[in-house]
Amino acid sequence: MSLLRRILALTLKEFRNLLQDRRSRMALIVPPLIQTLVFGYAANMDIHRVRIAIYDQDGGGIARSFVARFSGSPDFSVVSHVRNQREVRRVIDEKRALGVLHLGPDFSRDLLQHHAAPVQILLDGRNSNTAAIALARMQRITQQFDRDWTRQHGQRAPPASLEVRAWFNANLDSHWFFVPGIVGLLILVATMMVTAMSVAREREQGTFDQLLVTPMRPVEILVGKSLPGFIIGLVESAVIILVAVYWFDVPFRGSLPLLYAGILLYLLAAVGMGLFLSSISATLQQALLGAFLFMVPAVILSGFATPIENMPRAIQLATLLNPLRYFMVVVRGVFLEAAPPALLLRQFWPMAVIGLVSLTTAGWMFRRRMY
Numbered sequence: 001m002s003l004l005r006r007i008l009a010l011t012l013k014e015f016r017n018l019l020q021d022r023r024s025r026m027a028l029i030v031p032p033l034i035q036t037l038v039f040g041y042a043a044n045m046d047i048h049r050v051r052i053a054i055y056d057q058d059g060g061g062i063a064r065s066f067v068a069r070f071s072g073s074p075d076f077s078v079v080s081h082v083r084n085q086r087e088v089r090r091v092i093d094e095k096r097a098l099g100v101l102h103l104g105p106d107f108s109r110d111l112l113q114h115h116a117a118p119v120q121i122l123l124d125g126r127n128s129n130t131a132a133i134a135l136a137r138m139q140r141i142t143q144q145f146d147r148d149w150t151r152q153h154g155q156r157a158p159p160a161s162l163e164v165r166a167w168f169n170a171n172l173d174s175h176w177f178f179v180p181g182i183v184g185l186l187i188l189v190a191t192m193m194v195t196a197m198s199v200a201r202e203r204e205q206g207t208f209d210q211l212l213v214t215p216m217r218p219v220e221i222l223v224g225k226s227l228p229g230f231i232i233g234l235v236e237s238a239v240i241i242l243v244a245v246y247w248f249d250v251p252f253r254g255s256l257p258l259l260y261a262g263i264l265l266y267l268l269a270a271v272g273m274g275l276f277l278s279s280i281s282a283t284l285q286q287a288l289l290g291a292f293l294f295m296v297p298a299v300i301l302s303g304f305a306t307p308i309e310n311m312p313r314a315i316q317l318a319t320l321l322n323p324l325r326y327f328m329v330v331v332r333g334v335f336l337e338a339a340p341p342a343l344l345l346r347q348f349w350p351m352a353v354i355g356l357v358s359l360t361t362a363g364w365m366f367r368r369r370m371y
Contacts, residue, residue, distance in 0.1 A: 010224030053097040060108035099123040180335040195229040195274025200287035229271040254334035262330035265351040269323035272358030279365035
């Protein structure tokens, strides 16, 4: 019983250190909510009202009907009609439009004569991601125009047509992809900051040596320092999940206990990394810098925005040490796929291993300081 009392006393002391300062309380509560909303709205790969220009050398009714498909689409906004190649270059160079839709002078005649009618799309490649998405939308509008034209004029349809059906995210809404990932990102930020500061703050204030001469064993100190990070991570994860489901309307199709099993293992790894960084840092500034140096690569190498499969082989191997990589698969699998436990076990055990190794190393560092 005395063991539990000692651990509880240390845990309460950690919470007092965090919550006695008004700025610390605000830092634990307000930023995660703001970051969830900001990331939820800003991390968006969808396009809306992308500015395009029209270079119509045909000018006939068929060409105008084709152009109307773009001007009537919620994805595009026609900002100008250019008259020559010089204006085409100027409108893209000055970033007045992302792209130019060019219809040649024989567009209508080629269609009426049952010939192919080429359409040129000129895109600003400086923003390659948006340009690629806009190109896909333009191609889809053009393909729909082709199908409608062949049907209305009794022509033979193309020998093969592409029918797209997206599983798990029927409308390919990028919010459904990004917002669950924000759960893992913000849990990592909050937990790492709390745990990375715990031991470093004690050293800076000169109280860590006093802690080492108490009857508490290193494992008790480790548990007492870990529990605040666990509790804060669990609370913040619940808040972020509620915001994702009820504010951003991201469907939650899986098992909540399965998700929290993944969250607990993820917190184990995050708390372990935070305590390890704190144990090797002499000052609070070093601990914060170490946490920052870990978190930025962890986010980039997690698959949050870019697929791990597209990274070089050496980088892919490095991601195996990143707990956020595994949690991204868990949280998106539970949210969107209702993934079964058997499918997620291969993500659970690496997080457990990372957590146990990092906590063991942090405990060894505490014991080294003690003796």
